[in-house]
Amino acid sequence: MATIVRVNMETKEITQADAGMYNSYGSRGFIARFMTDEVDPTCEPLGINNKFIICTGILGGTAVSSSGRLSVGGKSPLTNGIKEASSGGTAANDLARHGIRAIIFERLPAPDDKGTYVLIVSEEGIRLEVMNELLHMGARNTIKALRQKFGEKAGIICNGPAGEYLMRGAGVVCAAPKGEMRFAARGGMGAVMGSKQVKAVVVIPAVSSKVEYFDKAVFTEAAKEYHQMLIAAMPTIKKTNQLYGTSGMFKIVNELGLCPTRNFTLGAFDKFMEIGGEKMVELIQARGGDGKTGQSCMNGCMIKCTSTFPDENGKAVCSTVQYEHLSLLGSNLCLGSLDSIARLNDKVNDLGLDAIETGAALGVAAEAGAAEFGNEESFMRLLNEIEAATPLGRVIGNGVKTTGEVFGITNLPMSKGQAFPGYDPRALKGNGVTFAMTSQGGDHTTGNLYGARATMPPLACEGQGDLSRKTQLQMAALENLGFCIFARGYLFKKPELFTKFAYGICGDKMTVEEFWEQGHETARLEYRINEKAGISPAQDKVPEYMYRIPLPPTNSVFDLSDEEMQKGRLN
Numbered sequence: 001m002a003t004i005v006r007v008n009m010e011t012k013e014i015t016q017a018d019a020g021m022y023n024s025y026g027s028r029g030f031i032a033r034f035m036t037d038e039v040d041p042t043c044e045p046l047g048i049n050n051k052f053i054i055c056t057g058i059l060g061g062t063a064v065s066s067s068g069r070l071s072v073g074g075k076s077p078l079t080n081g082i083k084e085a086s087s088g089g090t091a092a093n094d095l096a097r098h099g100i101r102a103i104i105f106e107r108l109p110a111p112d113d114k115g116t117y118v119l120i121v122s123e124e125g126i127r128l129e130v131m132n133e134l135l136h137m138g139a140r141n142t143i144k145a146l147r148q149k150f151g152e153k154a155g156i157i158c159n160g161p162a163g164e165y166l167m168r169g170a171g172v173v174c175a176a177p178k179g180e181m182r183f184a185a186r187g188g189m190g191a192v193m194g195s196k197q198v199k200a201v202v203v204i205p206a207v208s209s210k211v212e213y214f215d216k217a218v219f220t221e222a223a224k225e226y227h228q229m230l231i232a233a234m235p236t237i238k239k240t241n242q243l244y245g246t247s248g249m250f251k252i253v254n255e256l257g258l259c260p261t262r263n264f265t266l267g268a269f270d271k272f273m274e275i276g277g278e279k280m281v282e283l284i285q286a287r288g289g290d291g292k293t294g295q296s297c298m299n300g301c302m303i304k305c306t307s308t309f310p311d312e313n314g315k316a317v318c319s320t321v322q323y324e325h326l327s328l329l330g331s332n333l334c335l336g337s338l339d340s341i342a343r344l345n346d347k348v349n350d351l352g353l354d355a356i357e358t359g360a361a362l363g364v365a366a367e368a369g370a371a372e373f374g375n376e377e378s379f380m381r382l383l384n385e386i387e388a389a390t391p392l393g394r395v396i397g398n399g400v401k402t403t404g405e406v407f408g409i410t411n412l413p414m415s416k417g418q419a420f421p422g423y424d425p426r427a428l429k430g431n432g433v434t435f436a437m438t439s440q441g442g443d444h445t446t447g448n449l450y451g452a453r454a455t456m457p458p459l460a461c462e463g464q465g466d467l468s469r470k471t472q473l474q475m476a477a478l479e480n481l482g483f484c485i486f487a488r489g490y491l492f493k494k495p496e497l498f499t500k501f502a503y504g505i506c507g508d509k510m511t512v513e514e515f516w517e518q519g520h521e522t523a524r525l526e527y528r529i530n531e532k533a534g535i536s537p538a539q540d541k542v543p544e545y546m547y548r549i550p551l552p553p554t555n556s557v558f559d560l561s562d563e564e565m566q567k568g569r570l571n
Helices: 027-038 091-097 139-150 186-195 216-232 234-239 241-255 277-287 323-328 338-351 355-367 376-388 391-397 400-407 429-437 464-481 485-491 496-506 512-533 562-566
Strands: 003-008 014-018 052-056 070-075 082-087 100-106 117-122 125-130 155-158 172-175 181-184 198-203 292-295 306-310 316-318
Touching: 014 125, 027 052, 027 070, 027 082, 027 100, 027 464, 027 512, 052 091, 052 186, 070 091, 070 181, 070 186, 082 172, 082 186, 082 512, 091 100, 091 155, 091 172, 091 198, 100 117, 139 155, 139 172, 139 181, 139 198, 139 338, 172 186, 181 338, 216 234, 216 485, 216 496, 234 241, 241 277, 241 292, 241 306, 241 323, 277 292, 277 306, 277 323, 277 338, 316 338, 323 338, 323 355, 338 355, 338 376, 355 376, 355 391, 355 400, 376 391, 391 400, 429 464, 429 562, 464 485, 464 496, 464 512, 464 562, 496 512
Parallel strands: 003 100, 117 198
Antiparallel strands: 003 014, 052 070, 052 100, 070 082, 082 181, 117 125, 155 172, 155 198, 172 181, 292 306, 306 316
């Protein structure tokens, strides 16, 4: 049975216990269940009673491709409700191979405790160290310093300066195999981590894995079948995922007129050919050097959807530049240069910020005149303000809601206080249902309907609620196992594999319908937490301005009926 580690940041006591009733829960499901049992929904997100949760999926530590994502969670300082955010990187598998399902950081250090803490997990034990030399260090150098000290293969989960400054737009950084930065970005979890004065968690790989199987034969059979599906699809995977990652979406999103442009006032960007996936691959291949496509964010992943973007001299600038970066830090800011986007993205990453939240906040700031659309330097200046933790920097670093309130901008692309990702719901109406109804706020993974555009017209006013609901359920169940969203296209074709995986690890014998019900259970728990936290059903909506202001070039508004919206509710 997996174990749960508790770290009391007030007393510095570290305890371990069997997961018990939580053994069948992973990732988002674990966070929902644990928060329900132990966290007062009315607590202050950055206060003593909130908890910062790091956990793996049920399949963490196994050799199953794309199943080693790490989840972080707690009460969000951005939405004031429950939040789970997930990331690639190596740390989740490393933790699971130590037999650890979750690490729970509890309480707060004493007011006079100015320590910057690092938790080290190794076969010799688990300990806290004060490493004040890391205070306010950028995420890149933090990873570098910790791997120099603890080994180049150490799994690293860390905070950037933005999280240490308790900025609500901060995410949590996870190191990929070669030290690249990956993000559990959404919901301000970096600020929760910062409130505990935890700079990093270091996981030194175990010599031998402690992952336990209830029925390894069943598990192995399911893994083999799944991997055979990936092998059969490899020609397509190489042409799409490994070449472009999500950047290949940009051209299509732009053509559909739903690409955030100029602070979500337009749905298409006239310079889209200069910043799309095709152009990015062209530059990576032409510049050579450190530039590379088809990289893995976790060991053993067969999909390999990430890349490294180089400068004109072939030196790495940023890894990775994905669709959300191209849209929120590109078209949304009217930047028609991949070099500009990559430089901003790298700066955002090093500060430990959520690129979606920050890109939306920068767009609002530009709308208010604090930056100039199309001018990289003006946006970099604002990021430097964040780095210096100036009053202006703190405003932007706290996300789109705070930025709008301070600058007097009322048309804000967000739900429940969290910025929309790169899909304007006026032109992808099913995503409007998801953004409004999910407990997670404006989120790009909880029920994204972009992939359903062939069967569900993006501008249709009927059927969106049911489809959103179905997709939300599926994603909640998928995330319990720790799978990447890129795995869903293959696994959803044979959902019985989910039940075999769950049985092989935990001994949970269930039907496919019961497996989907696990996702529903997660959603119900999240809804109840949010309701107790004061998030009423009245907040389950998209911004009012999107109902009345058309979005060029489709000139569509968000016009789904209340009845259609309610079909997307999971409580």
